[in-house]
Amino acid sequence: MPEFARWLSASVAVVVLAASSHAIAQVLTGTATAADGDSLVVGSQRVRLFGIDAPELDQTCQTGGNAWQCGADAKQRLNELVAGQRVDCQITGTDQYGRSLGRCSTEFLELNEAIVELGWAVAYREYSQDYVEAEERAKLRKAGIWNSTFTMPSAHRLANAPKQSDPAPRAIASRPQLSNQSFAGCTIKGNRNRKGQWIYHLPGMPYYDKTRAEEFFCTEVQARAAGYRRAIVQ
Template structure:
């Protein structure tokens, strides 16, 4: 009897581990949703971060991260979804393929040009991205840094956490120097707040804190 129970438990465990998640969608960003309090990262797609900017073909700044989030929210917010868990990422989020009204969310989002196929984690949406690229849909009609590169650059302290405070207060052998957007060393300068370096919202604020402007 004990042996029979053990076999039944082993048979049931895979089903429990891979149980579908069902509920109402709350959109966090273009590749992340909440369903019933569970944070879900959509499998094999990657979208711009909410604070990420792109440029139009004319070179004008474009808040593409906020835009794609708004588009995905309009498509799915408040709708019933079924998600099939695949994995757990390093942030503790459930990685899953999700469907609304029988349609794969990942496929629809990538096909609309609102995210890219994340080929590092699967080729599921490779053709969806290619069709969006050919048609210049969504992000394929603007100049956009890959979300993965953007996250790496931000992690290196090169992208401001607050877009309104973009001045870099760097500490170097030459002293406390601040770099304004457009200056020669702005892009390559990273801010390490653990060393006392800072982001400033204005040149006056930087000067008041004891930083001097970079010469070029």
């Protein structure tokens, strides 16, 4: 009986922990519409689909030398997936703009994966590797945007971002050149390249040792808050 008592106690603890975890997790449920190719509006709340990136609404792709509205088409395809369906979104956090991030599903589909598998979004490798395989399958089938020439959504946003006009960039530019030694133990290097892109490099990344640091950061959150994006590792 002591053995049984220990098993019962452990089982009860597992149930309590599972119930507590379920209570803490935020789940949005209801009908949904697409705000763009990687965002839904569930009820009155906008949810950015975690781990994926779709063409922006103003973005075009090229097929046979002709431009077409791939961003608008991506939104339409996502709308088709949720039309008339109950959508459940497990909220996993918020992004740097305060938007909810989530994994959303209908009865039969995980929408994050489905829209990548259909070729209307890419795996957002900077934040997750979860949908890389789905992207590779879409590439092989030349599905959606993979049957065209296009700019990655993150690169499109960067190219079309408003130019910095406040004095902060000029102040940074006027600072003395920093060496490649970490500052106060902070080892993340912020660098502005010739194209005007603000990129940060982590120790161990390609080109880290060759990168001239214009600023050092202790965390990636600090680097992003200063306007830098993570270096893309191929």
